Amino acid sequence: MNASPWEGRALGTRTVSWTERDAILYALAVGAPADRLDLVYEERLRVLPTFALTLAQWAPDALGELGAFNVTTAVHGSQRLLVHRPLEPSGELTTTARVSAVRDKGAAAVFDVEVSCDRFTATWSIFAPGCGGFGGERGPSVPRRPDRPADHTLSVVTHARQAAFYRLLGDRHAMHIDPDAATAAGMDRPFLHGLCTLAASLFPLADALGVHPAELAELEARFAAPAFPGDRLGLSGWAGAPGDDSPGRDMPGDDSAGDRAVRFEAMAEDGRAVLTGGRARFRTTIPDPTENPDA
Template structure:
């Protein structure tokens, strides 16, 4: 896509193309390892018993927000604000997916714009929310505000360890942004050490949540969350989860994922 539009709002509803993306069992296994599945989880890391984590589909669809970036919709100050995933059916152990992508809403936040990138296929629908500084002020709708916090019962507390090499491993699934591997690159965004990919943290949280409620992580039907703070590989994270599927991930008392939601069949 070579078209460049001056007004960010003009991107709303535009198609980003269609791609057929193939993968093998080893790709799904590498992904499971990258998001924290241990070698003992033969159902996630052994091809003879393999069930594919639904969030693996997000790595196959990463090309869509990249297409929008390459088209000049936003610059390198843009950050991944939030993510949703709705699962329609299980991903096969290996095969091909035909993915169609488009821009959804483009919200005008004044000093910034928020672009929704929607990717759909038979197996799932996913939406990236991209916060783009400097692209607002075009006179568009501000979009919905954040839902106010609600009174909840005491949450279940879970530990979520991350590995020192986890960002380097997760890069092999497709997100090769330099801030996840190169200290010089992460320093340019104010982080002295490379940070963990937000989608890695989001997916990793589903494994202990599923275990805590007696579900299988591959039975995930709905996932979402807002990326509210950085994680450094090696951090020990705290997950707070509630019976309705809501969850939050924290590090040393500070939120790193909020407005989380993980629902299992």
């Protein structure tokens, strides 16, 4: 098997910072209600773990700027997040990025961009048409949905201004706000950021599992199709204890006793699959964000 010349490429290091205002704006942008004071009020603020993805967005953008793929045709294929420790309400982190893998899909390639720091490891999988055919490995197949009825049938309600709010957090690609740019990307109107849709899905899942959304420890999902601002999505969840033969058994770190794991998928009202292969694990005990794990 041949390897892509981009595989293993270092993308540099960047120091990122945030304030309470950023964390609150993020929570509101992904659908937190105004009465969830622990998510939207600085006096008792807990930062949603998926906020970390806005801090690391620079890395996949940097790879596109280097010319690895055509930024007008490449799409965000899937996302993974491993939370090492919670984020404080405000702070600063040094993040390092690299191309951890490039998979050959024939007519396209998938670039895995990994961003790491002491608080999280996040991996973007970017599907890039026209970049395959170099003789590399295809990579893993799409995860299959559990072969049993869903344990939870839920809904995700988006709102008409959601993409306009979310783009203020760093992902300002024009296709999410400009109808002409959306048309050029093959859509009939601006569409919601996949990471916004994914984060919004975690609220009903956490409620169904009886956990707090800030207790997220691991997350993975594929973006099968975009949602549009104002869509109501049907969300199916298959719950299971970490380590069993149902949801979450193959998620790293699932040996934590008492954690809650779930597989999930989201469907649009017209039957389109929006999120597939979703997997999440929530801790039942939050580690102290100021604790030094190496002490």
